[in-house]
Amino acid sequence: MTEPLSATHLENEFPLDAGLAYLNHAAVAPWPRRASDAVVRFSMENSRIGASHYPQWLSVEDRLRQNLAQLINAPSEQDIALCKNTSEALSMVAAGLEWNPGDEVVITNQEFPSNRIVWESLADQGVTLRVADIDRQDVTPEGAIEDLLNDRTKLLSVSSVQYGTGLRLDASHLGALCESHGILFCLDAIQSAGAEPLDVQATGAHFAMADGHKWMLGPEGLAFFYVAPEWRDSLKLYEYGWHMVADRGNYDRRDWEPAPDARRFECGSPNLLAAHALEASTGLLLEVGLEQVRERIDQRIAHLASGLAGIPGVSPITPDDPERRLGIYTVHVADRDNRDLCQRLAEDNVICANRGGGIRFSPHFYTPAAALDQALETLGRQIRAG
Ligand SMILES: Cc1ncc(COP(=O)(O)O)c(C=O)c1O
Secondary structure, X not given: OOHHHOHHHHHHHOOOOOOOEEOEOOOOOOOOHHHHXXXXXXXXXXXXXXXXXXXXXXXXXXXHHHHHHHHHOOOOHHXXXXXXXXXXXXXXXHHHOOOOOOOEEEEEOOOOOHHHHHHHOOHHHOOEEEEEOOOOOOOOHHHXXXXXXXXXXXEEEEEOEOOOOOOEOOHHHHHHXXXXXXXXXXXXXXXXXXXXXXXXXXHOOOEEXXXXXXXXOOXXXXXXXXXXXXXXXXXXXXXXOHHHEOOOOOOOOOOOOEOOOHHHHOOOOOOHHHHHHHHHHHHHHHHHOHHHHHHHHHHHHHHHHHHHHOOOOEEEOOOOOHHHOOOOEEEEEOOOOHHHHHHHHHHOOEEOEEEOOEEEEEOOOOOOHHHHHHHHHHHHHHHHHO
């Protein structure tokens, strides 16, 4: 094992309280030590000397953009805009495209509300939302989506991994489908960015977005927004300010044009506090390597899956096939109030979530085996106790 992954190193990077089994990265992740250290340093600097070293802060932001570009294999960091969250980036796509009455958008029936509501908001422009039933047993999820594509479809928008069931869609397959039908492809990557290697170019995504607080191990409220370079000019802007212009910093100039790069989607002052944290945590993920991160997540999910299979009354909601899942494993406990069970697990120091009709576990690459065993033992005990 390479040095960054030794048990001591991981314990040092993730100083979680002893006895806490944190299996909730699909909701909000704990920060690695280097991210919280970066925030402490930034905060001390602010109180001592304010923004005297502002250019250095901007170089942290630049490095963050480079890290994010590398994480998703964007052609360049100039294709990465930093925005508030996934929902804001989805809204920029919905508000930025030209719509005609009769246009259709396709999503799936398992999407998180953000990736449904933005498209529903276009109803007053005559845009129809079509929802693919990816629970169908007679066809693959991609097949169910393909069934809804037609010559009125303008855009397909899906989450790479579904937040409730943990189902991982075949994004490359969907990208190829979109290309062959001449449809735009929007990928909500919040449940996979930071958990596996992503390649927006190979996937053929025109738009991709993810907030930093899940698998990228950063704070809430700072997301990347990728727009394929050839689509940047076509996306209408709806947020304006000093920061999104080409000649940024020249406050005396009266004429302006949008920045040629993705910064045109950033209207005002950046969230440099969050940038310091996310730069550190994405740096850690890149250091470990996303292939290795994915492999270790797979091992942890397999461990959970086999342990949960041995607990009477527990049945999986997440698919068995490792290619069809990533960091989420959701189960349903028969004849029990699953929400209440989840609450009781939390009271016993096992942090997970009630999603997708059951209990959702989501470990990350560093999660120790002891935390997984603690979750299995605690759930088994609570079920037996009735
Ligand atoms: C698939 C998916 N998309 C979007 C979101 C919302 O993200 P944000 O709060 O960054 O808008 C979530 C949050 O859980 C999610 O799971």
